[in-house]
Every structure is written in C-alpha cells, then in structure tokens.
Amino acid sequence: MTETIMENMNLQQLTKLCHDTAVEKGFWDQKRNIGEALMLIVTELAEAMESHRVEDHDNFKVEIADTFIRLFDLCGGLDIDITKEIEKKAAKNKKRPYKHGKIC
Numbered sequence: 055m056t057e058t059i060m061e062n063m064n065l066q067q068l069t070k071l072c073h074d075t076a077v078e079k080g081f082w083d084q085k086r087n088i089g090e091a092l093m094l095i096v097t098e099l100a101e102a103m104e105s106h107r108v109e110d111h112d113n114f115k116v117e118i119a120d121t122f123i124r125l126f127d128l129c130g131g132l133d134i135d136i137t138k139e140i141e142k143k144a145a146k147n148k149k150r151p152y153k154h155g156k157i158c
C-alpha cells in the first residue's frame with residue numbers, strides 16, 4: 055500500500071485496514087478483553103510521552119500512529135462507526151460555551 059493511497063483513506067477505511075490486519079495477525083482469535091485493549095491504547099500514549107520526554111521526535115510520531123492503529127482496530131472489532139461518532143460529538147462540542155463554561 056503506497057503512501058498516496060493511505061493519504062486518501064477515510065476513517066472507515068483506516069478502521070477496516072487496522073482491524074483486518076489485527077485479525078490476520080491473530081489478535082482477535084479469542085474474544086478480546088476490552089479493558090486490556092483500552093489499556094494497550096494508553097500504553098501507546100505512555101510510549102509517546104516517553105519519546106517526548108527524551109526528545110525522540112521520530113518515535114513520538116510512531117507511538118501516536120500506534121495509538122490510532124489500536125483505536126481503529128478496536129472500533130473495527132466493536133463495529134463502531136467512528137466517523138459518525140466523531141461527527142456527533144464534534145457537533146455537540148461546537149455548541150458548548152467557551153472553555154465549556156469553566157474558568158480554566
């Protein structure tokens with residue numbers, strides 16, 4: 055898959071790509087523990103934090119990508135239409151007051 059093709063993928067297609075790859079590699083052979091899957095996503099963010107801390111800018115981007123890959127995989131496994139969910143929540147956020155009505 056070339057970078058040009060990836061650049062034109064929508065969220066639904068990225069979800070399918072990431073989930074299909076995880077299935078192909080055996081990560082969905084047994085019923086997934088959703089709590090564990092969520093914590094693995096947090097682990098990728100922790101890895102990004104460590105990369106930021108040591109100023110490893112290239113690996114920081116890799117870990118952010120890992121985070122999205124795990125999120126898309128989970129969305130695929132749970133049949134979540136993430137485009138629709140983001141659209142709904144972004145519209146709700148758009149209507150909220152400045153700083154969501156908080157002072158800081």
Ligand SMILES: [Mg+2]
Nearest residue numbers: 098101117120
């Ligand atoms: Mg990682």
